[in-house]
Amino acid sequence: MDRTLLRAEFPVLTDVAYLNAGTCGPLPRAAGAAAVGLLHQAEQHGRSADHFGVLIAAQDGRRRRLADLVGAARPEDVALTTATTDGIVHVLQGLEWARGDEIVVAEHEHPGLLGPLAALIRQHGVHVRTAPLERIVEAVGPETKLVACSHVRWTDGQVAPAALAELRGRVPVLLDGAQGLGAVPVDVQALGCAFYAGPGQKWLCGPIGTGMLWIDPAWQDRVAARGPAYLNLEAPAEGLDARPWPDARAHDAIATSAEITTSANAAFDVLAEEGWDSLMAGAADLAEALVRRLEAAGRTVAPRGRTTLVAWSDPEPAATRDRLAAAGVVVRDLPGTDLLRASVGAWNDEGDLERLVAALA
Amino acid sequence: MDRTLLRAEFPVLTDVAYLNAGTCGPLPRAAGAAAVGLLHQAEQHGRSADHFGVLIAAQDGRRRRLADLVGAARPEDVALTTATTDGIVHVLQGLEWARGDEIVVAEHEHPGLLGPLAALIRQHGVHVRTAPLERIVEAVGPETKLVACSHVRWTDGQVAPAALAELRGRVPVLLDGAQGLGAVPVDVQALGCAFYAGPGQKWLCGPIGTGMLWIDPAWQDRVAARGPAYLNLEAPAEGLDARPWPDARAHDAIATSAEITTSANAAFDVLAEEGWDSLMAGAADLAEALVRRLEAAGRTVAPRGRTTLVAWSDPEPAATRDRLAAAGVVVRDLPGTDLLRASVGAWNDEGDLERLVAALA
Secondary structure, three states: OOHHHHHOOOHHHHOOEEOEOOOOOOOOHHHHHHHHHHHHHHHHHOOOHHHHHHHHHHHHHHHHHHHHHHOOOOHHHEEEEOOHHHHHHHHHHHOOOOOOOEEEEEOOOOHHHHHHHHHHHHHHOOEEEEEOHHHOOOOOOOOEEEEEEEOEOOOOOOEOOHHHHHHOOOOOEEEEOOOOEOOEOOOHHHHOOOEEEEEOOOOOOOOOOOEEEEEOHHHHHHOOOOOOOHHHEOOHHHHHHOOEOOOHHHHOOOOOOHHHHHHHHHHHHHHHHHOHHHHHHHHHHHHHHHHHHHHHOOOOEOOOOOOOEEEEEOOOHHHHHHHHHHOOEEOEEOOOOOEEEEEOOOOOOHHHHHHHHHHHO | OOHHHHHHOOHHHHOOEEOEOOOOOOOOHHHHHHHHHHHHHHHHHOOOHHHHHHHHHHHHHHHHHHHHHHOOOOHHHEEEEOOHHHHHHHHHHHOOOOOOOEEEEEOOOOHHHHHHHHHHHHHHOOEEEEEOHHHOOOOOOOOEEEEEEEOEOOOOOOEOOHHHHHHOOOOOEEEEOOOOEOOEOOOHHHHOOOEEEEEOOOOOOOOOOOEEEEEOHHHHHHOOOOOOOHHHEOOHHHHHHOOEOOOHHHHOOOOOOHHHHHHHHHHHHHHHHHOHHHHHHHHHHHHHHHHHHHHHOOOOEOOOOOOOEEEEEOOOHHHHHHHHHHOOEEOEEOOOOOEEEEEOOOOOOHHHHHHHHHHHO
């Protein structure tokens, strides 16, 4: 991987030590250019049958790319959602629930998982039990109908235990891949989960409004499509008799623009060109280098896995975040904690890390 | 209204007789430019706290614009959805249902309404009864829990009867405004509906992926948010105790990009500048002029209301559509019928109509 060439694809990196892919990745020039091209085409030629042909081809291409990335058996096992939470909602709302059903969830999960779970408690009276991420498998009991947790935890970069795979065939696992997809290797077969939801705008560097949900084929007929729109239906003209696709396409977002999807594909291709293994290893190594730098500077780094997130304690996280931003270093604070968090991608370099540590001092 | 100036905003109109706003409106130059500006900003400066500030301001502005357009009492009564069907799904899935509950729906509705209704039949065993649009009020009985129909019917431009307003306080009415919003005057108070769902990409000329749902404040606490994500929650940090906003914001789309929303606002402003009353009257007059031209050419126009849709019989609608497209005239066919449909906006002129009728001959 030639890091200088890769960095040149991302205009923000010229001036900014951009270390916040965990919110949104840097947007590559190619992603903007693809969107601009589509917008121009739509302005000039309108948006009728031809435009929808472009849209559908872009969606097919997106599904293939994402299926490859996560090791899906078929593109049709991947739904094109608007966001990680969108996929989570499709799973939680699509499954059947009875009062008292138990869901085991890990500690410190993101509101994007907890908000939809809270809705399920109100709607069906399910019981949500919280366990430490590292001991979540032991927390599963005979009443447990679902396990839901981060693949990579947003607060500190801890990784879900590999032992979750042992639950396959016993209890379905929903992984929130908001900080996993594109950041660390994702192999849905090896993870043994039933559902993997991830974002397009973070480690895949695409536009906001793009995400994915992989559904294990064994679970597809147990996740009902609650609101299938035109493109989710196998034969829309059949009216009240129309049925959703018998695969993950039933859960595609109701409407996504061709410019957004084409832009997301262009961003994906910039990264895929480098090779995902190399990108992910490079990012994880950089994150470890950042840990060493922070510890050498006397900072207390939160325990973490081999991921792309690094969080450390700070007496005034919001104020420090603003001070760093003014110095051209972008990280985020985590409201309700004393943590600042840097998100490292293969597009970053030692110079970015150095700027962060220098600005912190 | 200076039609020449208005037409100059829409590049597609230079070469094409674009008569298909009922699929997607023409995209004004300003909408593309706004998106390009935002993309450039995101590329250069990243997408962190400042970017989300821009996104939220754009959403606030969108909510105000849409609230004004439909006569909502408060911006917070409007949810920013991805599409008309998205809003329909939020209503259908958010209401409580019991087996055997009856929903009255009009004949010839769009798959975007029928698909989600079919899901509700499978999920809850509700009973859907179909009635002619013009007699839908008479079809309401003691078991009816909801009436759902087009405001303007997609196949022929018929308008829902004003008598629907008499149902207020008795049975909630969900209007599918896919061919209404921005095309004909929409006053949610006068319509007497409980829910009005509409699109952003048709008569509002914005990007695909933008829509709205107005919820009558009297109904807001009866439509549960099934999947509230971060921005739908009043206090996201409260985790499992977090509750959705007590208004339509609970139903906002989970993720929409700043470029899409800003672009939609720019398109809206191009139109608002002309004045909605004038635009809508101009479009309706043009549609009537088209009816006269088609009838003079011996075509049989389907009965319609004072709307912006004109449908007429054709022996081979799909082939004729393609032939017209090759001649630079864009209309659509309606699969499963013998109809071709033209959608007329105030951005069209007599020249466009003339081209259509000439190309048909």
